[in-house]
Amino acid sequence: MNDDGLSKKMTSEKGRVKGEIPSAMGINQVFMGEIKPESFSDMVKLYKKDIQLSEGTDFDTNLxxxxxxxxxxxxxxxxxxxxxxxxxxxxxxxxxxxxxHLDNFFELLAITNSIDDAEKSKIVNEYLKKNKAAVKQIVWQTPEEKAEMETKLVLAGRSYGILHPSK
Structure with a gap:
């Protein structure tokens, strides 16, 4: 079966809820201990294989x-x-x-030396803009949850700017 056929089979998996990661995806095998990547590079290969299969599906972002x-x-x-x-x-x-991965994203950005300060500033602005727009699109259980996420985004951006000012 080709990758397209496998992807269609996974998205129609019986009982799967929209957005749910199908059981056949590599990430599930990693979490279950069925696959143990020997190196970080092996993990990245598994990630890339999974995302190639998930492209355009309802579970791509969740995966x-x-x-x-x-x-x-x-x-x-x-x-x-x-x-x-x-x-x-x-x-x-x-x-x-x-x-x-809000905090991890900013920490990873800070230690990525191949991205210069000007580009990091653009990345931070784009990241915050995209995630603030996503907050508005989600139906939150309570207005407080929505406000909490909006506050987290503002504080994360502000903290990054204070700790890593553009030169």
Whole structure:
């Protein structure tokens, strides 16, 4: 079965809720311990394989955010190289929303030396703009939850600007 056929099969998996990551995705096998990447580069290969299959699906953002739980943790512990850090900064910037990794995103951006200060400033502004727009699109359980996320975004952007002023 080709990747397109596999993707269609996964999105029609019986009992799967819209946005739910299908059981056949590599991330599930990693979390279950069925697959143990030997290196960070192996993990990145699995990530790229999964996202290739999820492109254009209803679970694409959820899949990426789930992978980022372990990827950000590894990157912030010093695993990976500069190219990989840069890749995952832009990967997170391009998500529909990235609320789950707010602090990790700014920390990763700060340690990615291949991105100059002017570009980092643009990234911060784009990231905040995109995530603020996403906050407005979501139906929150309470107005307080929405306000809390809006506040987190403002504070994260402000904190990054204070700790990492453009030169």
């Amino acid at each position: 990426k955010n789930t992978w980022l739980i372990i990827i950000n943790k590894a990157l912030l512990k010093g695993e990976g190289n500069e190219e990989q850090r840069r890749f995952f900064v832009y990967e997170q910037l391009n998500l529909e929303q990235n609320f789950a």
